Amino acid sequence: MIYVKSDSTKPQFNLALEEYVFEYLDEFDKIFMLWQNEPAIIVGRHQNTIEEINTKYVKENNIHVVRRLSGGGAVYHDLGNLNYTIISKSEENNGFDFKTFSQPVIDVLAELGIKAEFTGRNDIVIGEQKFCGNAQYMKKGKVLHHGAILFDTELDILGKALKVSKDKILSKGVKSVRSRVTNIKDYLKEDITVEDFENLLLKRMFGGEKEILPYKLSEKDLQKVNELVEKRYGTWEWNYGKSPEFNIKKSNRFESGKVETFIDVDRGIIKELKFYGDFFGHGELEDIENKFIGIKYNEKNIRHVLNDIDISYYFSGISVEQLLSCIID
Structure with a gap:
């Protein structure tokens, strides 16, 4: 050492x-x-x-x-x-x-x-x-x-x-x-x-x-x-970075930390999505944020994207269901 x-x-x-x-x-x-x-x-x-x-x-x-x-x-x-x-x-x-x-x-x-x-x-x-x-x-x-x-x-x-x-x-x-x-x-x-x-x-x-x-x-x-x-x-x-323009903001605090989501939705389509919070995780969040761009803002499509991502890698200790609750009701 x-x-x-x-x-x-x-x-x-x-x-x-x-x-x-x-x-x-x-x-x-x-x-x-x-x-x-x-x-x-x-x-x-x-x-x-x-x-x-x-x-x-x-x-x-x-x-x-x-x-x-x-x-x-x-x-x-x-x-x-x-x-x-x-x-x-x-x-x-x-x-x-x-x-x-x-x-x-x-x-x-x-x-x-x-x-x-x-x-x-x-x-x-x-x-x-x-x-x-x-x-x-x-x-x-x-x-x-x-x-x-x-x-x-x-x-x-x-x-x-x-x-x-x-x-x-x-x-x-x-x-x-x-x-x-x-x-x-x-x-x-x-x-x-x-x-x-x-x-x-x-x-x-x-x-x-x-x-x-x-x-x-x-x-x-x-x-x-x-x-x-x-x-x-x-x-x-x-x-500081640039916060996106958004018309939907959701957040939840879990045992593993807080997740806050800013989402810009136009005519039912996600134009931009940004995760913030004091959670721990690996990798670059931008890699998964970009996967939501262009999809319909509904549970079915959002869940489909989440199921293709190793959520525990990017958001340690946070489940798919918990992250879903930070994006859509």
Whole structure:
């Protein structure tokens, strides 16, 4: 296993670095990364950005908005937050194993006298409050797992910057996103910094006291990362994207996440269809969205399209019937 450390706090660069390491440092079976961002909202791969953020507040407070490769929900980052990434070669399958990859964080907290546990589909909590959300991206026999750890984050800003849908808040049985989350620092018996916690996590991952030297990226590597910033992570098209004109909007929240569908129907024919949500899945949704274009907007034809798709691959944990309910009554 190698350790890749980012000296940048720009979210566009860090997410580009993460993708580059995942795609191109293929000679290593396992890679560990630690990184921090200046204030930013990182939205999930399939989310409709405008519906996840408080646009006015984000703009007034110069908060970056960047989309990541993995699914799941939007998270807030600042310099009181620590992000970790584990990249591992494995047999590709449709399952998402968040618990195993979350264990190092739980172990470090146990050493500090704090009981944390994995719960739900992708959260690590202390008591009933979340301090770390996790997400995964899989491709070509490799998995990229990353988590956003709230160590000493400005939670009031987090609550104002994120615009969480009411159905998600109700499903958690709490009043607001702010009341759902907590900082690790509030539970420490002895005061340590986020840098101290970073070192503890590093030691846990590499199993020893000896100095852990970061892998040195070449100038060519860094050039490729910056090209990814220019082509993807620094663009409006990637981070916000174009929402289709629509006359039908449907959504449902399931145990595996929320699915929201925007559909443009003209004279009974589907002209465009777009899926959004905080669900997890593989592949490019555009590949299946295009299959609906030109078909009649009725249950028979929509079901026919769905039956020809491996729904569990694109929408992990969601059935054909559940997805059908997000398209037509």
